[in-house]
Amino acid sequence: MAKLRVVHYINQFFAQIGGEEKADYPAEIRVGEVVGPGVAFAASFGEEAEIVATIICGDSYFNENLEKAKADILAMVKEQAPDVFIAGPAFNAGRYGVACGTIAAAVQEELGIPSLTGMYVENPGADMFKNQVYMVSTKNNAAGMRDAVKKMAPLALKLAKKEQIGASAEEGYMPNGVRVNFFEKERGSKRAVKMLLNKLADKPFVTEFPMPDFDRVEPNPAVKDLAHAKIAIVTSGGIVPKGNPDHIESSSASRYGEYDITGVNDLTEETYETAHGGYDPIYANEDSDRVIPVDVLRDMEREGVIGELHHLFYTTTGNGTAVASSKAFAAEFSQKLKADGVDAVILTST
Secondary structure (H helix, E strand, O other): OOOEEEEEEEOOOOOOOOOHHHOOOOOEEEEOOOOOOHHHHHHHHOOOEEEEEEEEOOHHHHHHOHHHHHHHHHHHHHHHOOOEEEEOOOOOOHHHHHHHHHHHHHHHHHHOOOEEEEEEOOOHHHHHHOOOOEEEEEOOOHHHHHHHHHHHHHHHHHHHOOOOOOOHHHHOEOOOOOOOOOOOOOOHHHHHHHHHHHHHOOOOOOOOOOOOOOOOOOOOOOOOOHHHOEEEEEEOEOEEEOOOOOOOOOOOOOOOEEEEOOOOOOOOOOOEEEOOOOOOOHHHHHOHHHOOOHHHHHHHHHHOOOOEEEEEEEEOEOOOOOHHHHHHHHHHHHHHHHHOOOOEEEEEOO
């Protein structure tokens, strides 16, 4: 019996071509090659399926040349005539997640080939495409590869065989708005009582009807006297001194930077740059004031519009950085800002 045919899509990082410096790598196909995460998928498929080709494309190239990259990759997939197409998993890498979702949806819609991808629930690609293609929920970084493949491989085989796909709770994909009936081992009343007892005892439980979680933050009162206020800058745009001395990651940042701008009136190309990997850095590197407006705030300081620009600014990269990490960073440096008597913060992005 012939094995099921699988085409696998990955980015330049998982293909071990390079990191951000190779993100402009154009789409290519390696027929007969199993690359990166494909090794784990191949082992999980056993004798049922084989990866007949691996398609590689840099994250920047795909997102900046969307129509060409999509057309090229669709042609590559069509030529291989796979039974199923797998993209990723992308974990919490934002551009990679968007690319995986985009191409998986295109393969499914334009070629009629069942497609599957996987990523962290906070990945922007998840919200964009989870209702269009089956998408397995993964951990937020590649340390969760084994768990991701364990869930994705069986679902990929079912899709390839055109078997009926069960509910998201059974198959491990993100809820996609389609309700599928299945039989539970215990009746509803018993499950509800168990959940209630676990909740009352502060034990973990999983609700069967998750409610939306809206993170509402009440705004502080307006600054009454700007002319005497100390203003600080915080950014997720990744602006750092030249050379990125604290090695803040271009994606999925694990740290933030604290930098002194005492006496600095202008962020020049020779002294500052961006570490961010989620947008074209050219204009930010030419003039980092485009991301954090130190020059304008210095003018406002001299003119008496604001009382003072705080001598420290805080920076990280928002590209793929988990919300939990961002909250932890802010909880730490906000205490420093309060201790330094800062009255208001200007928060800039990309």
